[in-house]
Amino acid sequence: MRRDLNGRVTMPLYEYYCQSCKRRVAVRMSYSEFDCAHPKCSYCQSDQLQRLISRVRVSRSEDSRMESLADPGNFGDVDENDPRSVGKFMRRMGSEMGEDMGPEFDEMVGRLEAGEDPESIEADMPDPSGPAAGPAPSL
16 A cells, blocks of 8 residues: 555555547556556546556655755856856756756756856846845835
């Protein structure tokens, strides 16, 4: 029996490709159900499903992710004079972080990967410190 981090019983997720509507379908079922199940597409109810091999995700500690990011071997193919190379590297770093880096990060990396000049991207980005603080109001 498989359990999650909170001790709850979990069921495996099986992925299929529907031959009828051409969509990916995910089906949760127990290991014992898998041998005799006849899953149907959740979109069109067709039983014309082809089993797909799912990606495997490995959980890593934050220390392990940070160690991997600090490895000098990861910097070998980065050409700091080529925005596309820098964008590719940043995309890899963002993936290594294991969390959503936000829409600004995605926009910036996409623009770098398209070959846009980093200075023009920086000029278009909002100031991370927010609006100028200005003088404190007098009381």
